Amino acid sequence: MDKDAVFVIESPAEAFSPVLQGGAEKEVEEENPFIAVNGVKTVTLYKPITIDGRELKEVTLDFNKLTAADLDNVEAEMNASGGAKSPVPAMSSSFNLRVAARAAGVNYHDLQRLNVKDAAKLSLIAQNFLLG
DSSP states (O other): OOTTOOOOOSSHHHHTHHHHSTTHHHHHHHHOTTOOGGGEEEEEEEEEEEETTEEEEEEEEEGGGOOHHHHHHHHHHHHHHTOOOOSSGGGOHHHHHHHHHHHHTOOHHHHTTSOHHHHHHHHHHHHHHHHO
């Protein structure tokens, strides 16, 4: 590369053109392990857990099946638990893990037994879905 080369960007969008052109945005999302493309994400657990005698190796989060009532109920559960309250619930890992549990159709207390790496990943995927 020429050390005196000058690159001119015509517009701010041009600076991000690989992400914005020709469906590349979808490809970027599909490569990101923390994004639920089209509201669904299957996560292979780092350390599986046993629920009701069955080993859980994967969790499929389907955020499309959730409603506003689910978020209200999760917030009510958070308030009833007496834990630390966040002014923005979607920034709380506990709130997001509860949302992930509902999206997976799994009891929240079962997900609390997950390895911290798995729990954090599920929580982050839920947060990205809610705030994305």
